Each structure stands twice: as C-alpha cells, then as structure tokens.
Amino acid sequence: MKRHVAARHVTGIIAILVSAILFLVPFGFIVVQTFKTGPEAARLDFGLPTQFVFFDNVAKVFETRDFMLVTAFINSTILTVLSVSIMVVLSAMIGWVLARRPSRWNGLISFLILAGLIVPPAIVPTAWVMQRLGIFNTIGGLALVEVAYGMAFCILLFRAFVSTIPRELDEAATIDGAGPIRLFFRIGFPLLRGVIVTAIVVQSVAVFNDFANPLYFLPGERNATVQLTLYNFQSQFQTTWNLLFTNILLITIPPLLMYIFFNRQIVAGLTSGAVKG
Amino acid sequence: MATLAPPLQKNELAKTSNLKRPRRYAHRMYPHWFLLPGAAIYTVLFIAPTFASFYFAFTRWTLFDVQFIGFDNFVTFFTDPQLSKGFTNTLIYGVLTSGLKVVLGLLLGVLLTSNILARGYLRAVVFFPVLVSTVGVGITFQALMDPFDGAINRTLAIFGIEGPGWLTDPTLVLYSIIAVDVWKGVGLAALIYMAGLVAIPRDYYEAARVDGAGAWDNFRHITLPLVRPATTTVVILSLIGGLRSFELIWAMTGGGPGFSSDVVASVIYKQYAAGFYGLSTAGNVVLFVLVSAIILPLFLWLNRKQTDL
Numbered sequence: 343m344k345r346h347v348a349a350r351h352v353t354g355i356i357a358i359l360v361s362a363i364l365f366l367v368p369f370g371f372i373v374v375q376t377f378k379t380g381p382e383a384a385r386l387d388f389g390l391p392t393q394f395v396f397f398d399n400v401a402k403v404f405e406t407r408d409f410m411l412v413t414a415f416i417n418s419t420i421l422t423v424l425s426v427s428i429m430v431v432l433s434a435m436i437g438w439v440l441a442r443r444p445s446r447w448n449g450l451i452s453f454l455i456l457a458g459l460i461v462p463p464a465i466v467p468t469a470w471v472m473q474r475l476g477i478f479n480t481i482g483g484l485a486l487v488e489v490a491y492g493m494a495f496c497i498l499l500f501r502a503f504v505s506t507i508p509r510e511l512d513e514a515a516t517i518d519g520a521g522p523i524r525l526f527f528r529i530g531f532p533l534l535r536g537v538i539v540t541a542i543v544v545q546s547v548a549v550f551n552d553f554a555n556p557l558y559f560l561p562g563e564r565n566a567t568v569q570l571t572l573y574n575f576q577s578q579f580q581t582t583w584n585l586l587f588t589n590i591l592l593i594t595i596p597p598l599l600m601y602i603f604f605n606r607q608i609v610a611g612l613t614s615g616a617v618k619g
Numbered sequence: 620m621a622t623l624a625p626p627l628q629k630n631e632l633a634k635t636s637n638l639k640r641p642r643r644y645a646h647r648m649y650p651h652w653f654l655l656p657g658a659a660i661y662t663v664l665f666i667a668p669t670f671a672s673f674y675f676a677f678t679r680w681t682l683f684d685v686q687f688i689g690f691d692n693f694v695t696f697f698t699d700p701q702l703s704k705g706f707t708n709t710l711i712y713g714v715l716t717s718g719l720k721v722v723l724g725l726l727l728g729v730l731l732t733s734n735i736l737a738r739g740y741l742r743a744v745v746f747f748p749v750l751v752s753t754v755g756v757g758i759t760f761q762a763l764m765d766p767f768d769g770a771i772n773r774t775l776a777i778f779g780i781e782g783p784g785w786l787t788d789p790t791l792v793l794y795s796i797i798a799v800d801v802w803k804g805v806g807l808a809a810l811i812y813m814a815g816l817v818a819i820p821r822d823y824y825e826a827a828r829v830d831g832a833g834a835w836d837n838f839r840h841i842t843l844p845l846v847r848p849a850t851t852t853v854v855i856l857s858l859i860g861g862l863r864s865f866e867l868i869w870a871m872t873g874g875g876p877g878f879s880s881d882v883v884a885s886v887i888y889k890q891y892a893a894g895f896y897g898l899s900t901a902g903n904v905v906l907f908v909l910v911s912a913i914i915l916p917l918f919l920w921l922n923r924k925q926t927d928l
Binding site: 350351353354355357358361362364365366367368369371372385386387388428432433435436438439440442443451454458459460461462463464465466467468469470471472475486487489490491493497512516522525526547551553554557558569572576583586587590593594597598600601608609612613 | 644645646647648649650651653654656657658660661663664665666667668669671672675680730734735736737740741744745747748750751752753754755756758759760762763765768769770773802807810811813814859862863865866869870884887888891896899900903904906907910911914915
C-alpha cells in the first residue's frame with residue numbers, strides 16, 4: 343500500500359512539472375512580455391522587466407490606430423451576441439420539432455446537418471451570394487454566416503436533449519389551450535435551459551475567437567473584429583512585441599471569464615458525443 | 620448528456636395518451652414552419668454556395684466576368700508544385716494531428732481520471748488552450764520558436780544543443796505547426812476521453828482483478844474497447860478540424876517559408892485574396908472531395924464496428 347501512495351505522488355509530481363513546462367510557460371511568457379518596454383520585449387526572453395509598464399502598454403494598445411481595439415471589441419460583441427442568439431433560438435426550434443415529430447424527411451435532414459459539420463464552406467461563392475444580397479462586409483451578414491456554420495452543432499445538441507423531456511408536459515400544456523408557439527417558448531424553451539446555456543457558451547467562445555470568417559467576409563479596418571487587431575502590431579518589417587502580447591492578453595480575457603464561470607457547461611457541450619446512448 | 624434526463628414516468632395515463640396521440644396533433648403542435656427560418660439561412664449561406672462552387676470551380680472568375688474553362692483550374696491545382704504541395708501537406712497535417720490527439724488524448728484521459736495529485740489543476744491547465752484564440756497561440760509560438768531569440772532554442776542552447784529553425788526550415792516547418800496544433804487541441808481530446816472513461820462501469824475492472832488481470836490487460840481488454848465511442852468522436856472531430864485547418868498555419872507562417880507549409884485552406888485564401896476566384900473555388904471543391912472521401916467511409920466504418928461490440 344505504501345508503495346502505491348509513493349508511486350501516486352511521484353507520477354503526480356512529474357505530471358505537475360511537465361504540465362507546468364508545457365502549458366504554463368507559454369502563458370507566463372505572454373504575461374511577462376506585457377510588463378516590458380518595446381526593446382526589452384523584442385529580446386523575447388523570460389528576463390524580468392526593468393521597468394514595469396503594463397498599464398502604459400494597455401493604454402497604447404487601446405489608442406493604436408484611432409482606438410481600433412475599442413471598435414473591434416464593440417464589433418465582436420455585437421457579432422457574438424447577434425449570431426449566438428439567432429443561432430440558439432432557431433436551432434432550438436428545429437431540434438424541438440425534429441425530436442418531437444418523426445417524419446419521412448428526418449433522414450434527409452440528418453444528412454444535411456451532418457454535412458454542416460463536415461463540409462468545408464465554399465468561401466468565394468459565399469462571398470458572392472452575400473454580395474448579391476447586399477450583406478457582404480456587414481456585421482449582420484457575417485452574423486448570419488456564423489449562424490449557418492454553427493447551427494448544425496446546436497441542432498444536434500438540442501435534438502438529443504429534447505428527446506429526453508417527457509411528452510406529457512407538452513400534452514398538459516396543449517390541454518390547457520397552448521398553441522405551438524406558446525408551447526415551445528413557455529414549456530420547451532425553459533426546460534432546455536441547461537443545454538441552451540451550454541450552446542451559448544460554446545458558440546460565444548467560438549464566434550469571439552473566430553479569425554477566418556471575419557477575414558473572408560468582413561474585410562476593412564472599420565469593421566475589424568478583435569482577432570484581426572493582432573495584425574496591428576505585426577508587419578513585414580517590424581513587430582512591436584510588447585503591445586502585441588498585451589493585445590493577446592486583452593482579447594483572451596473574455597474566453598477566460600467564460601471558462602471560469604461556465605466550466606461545467608463547456609465540458610457538457612464538448613463531450614456530448616463521447617458516451618454512447 | 621443522458622444522465623441529465625429526468626426519469627420517464629411510465630404510468631397508465633402516459634400509456635393511454637401515447638396510444639391515442641393522433642397524427643394531426645403532431646402536425647398542429649410541432650409545425651414544420653419552425654424549421655423554415657433556420658433552413659432559409661442554412662440554404663442561402665451554406666448549401667447554395669456549396670452547390671455554386673461546383674460550377675465556379677470550372678470557370679475563370681474575376682471581379683469582372685465569369686468564363687467557363689473546364690478542368691483547367693484542377694489541372695493547375697495539381698500540376699503547379701506550389702499548389703499541389705498544399706494537397707499533400709493537408710493530408711499529412713490531418714492524419715498526424717488526428718493520430719497524435721488520439722494517442723496523447725487517451726493517455727491524458729487515463730491519467731486525469733486516475734487518482735492523481737492535483738487532478739483539478741491538471742485538467743484546467745491541459746484544457747485551457749482550447750479556449751484561447753488560435754491566432755494568439757500561433758503568434759506566441761512564432762515568438763517561442765524563433766530560431767535565434769526564441770525561448771525554445773535558447774533553452775536548448777543551455778544544454779549545448781543547437782536548435783533547428785523550427786519555422787524557417789522548409790522540411791521541419793509543417794511538423795512544428797502540427798506540434799502546436801496538438802498542443803492546443805489535445806485538451807479537448809482528453810476531455811472527450813475523460814467523459815468516455817468515467818462511463819465505464821467499475822465492476823468490469825473488479826471482475827478482471829478477481830481473474831488476475833494486470834494493469835495492461837485492463838487497459839487492452841476493457842478500457843480500449845469500451846472507450847470506442849470517444850475514440851470515434853476524437854478521430855472524426857480532429858480529422859475534420861485538421862484537414863480544414865487554416866488559422867494556425869496562417870498566424871504562424873502564412874504558408875511559408877516559400878510554400879512549404881501551405882495547405883489547401885491557405886491556398887484557397889491566397890487565391891481569393893489575389894483575385895483568382897475560380898482557382899480559389901476549385902481549391903474549395905478539392906478540399907470538399909478530400910474531406911468527404913476521408914470522413915464519410917471512416918465514419919461509417921467506425922460506427923459499424925461500434926454496433927458489433
């Protein structure tokens with residue numbers, strides 16, 4: 343038994359050391375650079391800063407290019423809130439009907455949902471369709487694209503959960519005279535609360551961290567989202583490392599807060615396919 | 620998820636109402652128009668462009684006009700070494716990231732569900748990179764992997780080892796990016812494995828212990844077959860992600876040096892940015908065919924095996 347305890351401590355300590363080197367050091371590196379002045383950060387080492395200029399760096403990052411980061415935070419917030427709320431409501435409606443009402447179309451619909459998870463989006467044709475509709479390079483247009491790309495995941499999550507809610511509740515509500523809309527929003531939606539929080543958290547982090555889609559469908563400085571601001575401090579000739587790492591730190595705060603407060607929901611959402619049944 | 624479900628009440632009332640539920644009831648209470656708003660967005664912005672890509676891939680398409688040119692784009696794609704390099708790189712990238720995430724994810728999953736010290740801390744630390752912006756991670760490792768000033772090579776220098784040019788050596792660059800991709804994504808794989816591992820009933824291990832099975836037997840004959848659903852999820856998810864990967868590569872090297880770390884997704888973006896819309900769309904079709912040709916058979920095969928158990 344004693345040998346067992348010792349072995350447990352040894353593996354534990356090794357794991358803690360290895361994880362610290364592999365996972366904490368890169369984040370520590372980011373944090374240390376944000377404290378430094380430009381020339382010191384450019385050395386890219388772990389040396390401690392001689393002057394502590396973290397707050398100057400934060401101020402400078404915000405001021406760069408006419409407060410572009412502020413605009414970007416506003417843009418990203420609008421994009422995230424808009425796309426995630428549309429995505430969640432529409433996917434919940436779809437998941438609700440698909441789980442409650444089996445029909446001969448269900449096979450085709452399931453196929454289309456799986457396709458949404460697998461098929462890489464066609465970029466130029468999507469931009470072309472958006473241009474035709476007059477929504478290219480608008481935040482609303484990009485939000486709809488995010489909805490289209492994120493919906494498949496949400497529908498699968500909702501459909502699986504709806505099928506575990508007993509139908510008797512629906513029937514009771516119907517007897518009390520509820521119509522389909524009231525039934526869904528008054529009975530279905532509240533019962534789905536747990537899984538809705540999961541969908542909101544997972545998709546918010548995904549949309550907020552999205553770099554590729556804003557790059558394709560929302561070009562231009564005025565419309566920059568937070569991920570694109572990272573390129574403010576990096577050019578072909580010179581990189582302002584201290585400001586760049588400060589920027590990385592600032593845009594990591596929202597996902598970090600999500601992780602701290604909604605850890606359980608994130609885990610539930612991301613592991614929903616892992617256990618059979 | 621299933622464990623969150625309230626227990627189904629199998630009383631008499633439920634049975635009768637189940638039998639008597641008329642079709643019209645379903646029509647009225649769960650109307651098909653609930654599907655319409657979502658379906659409209661999905662069709663216009665995802666399905667229609669996907670179908671359109673099969674036409675535009677065969678055209679010379681610029682800002683000004685569209686001209687049908689047959690298979691020329693595909694010929695260019697596979698004969699131009701700059702572009703075909705992206706194709707082989709995509710395969711290497713997808714297969715390696717997926718394989719490494721399965722192996723390391725399972726190892727971490729076993730470790731983090733065992734009775735290890737500081738389990739909560741370890742789980743948090745391993746999972747956190749999943750939530751950090753890919754571009755941020757890419758830029759950070761670009762700095763760490765700098766051949767002269769980077770922390771990795773400086774640390775190696777302390778031990779007298781001359782570190783390679785992680786991102787400047789054309790033969791090495793793709794593997795360096797793969798390593799960072801695994802670093803960022805292995806937490807998700809471990810998380811999925813953890814959910815699969817805790818669902819295995821303890822009794823099996825008890826019974827095996829009575830029969831005199833060792834740790835390796837347990838792993839080989841109980842754990843491995845029973846985490847199969849988790850393995851399927853990890854393989855499929857990481858292959859889809861790996862084959863479509865763009866952001867990390869773009870942030871770390873932009874496909875360089877030269878074209879040595881280009882993948883199909885970065886070629887698509889480069890051609891789009893350069894205004895060669897037809898060629899870019901052909902790249903999209905190539906990626907579509909590649910992903911479908913790998914994922915669909917694999918998905919069916921892995922699921923068939925699952926029902927055999």
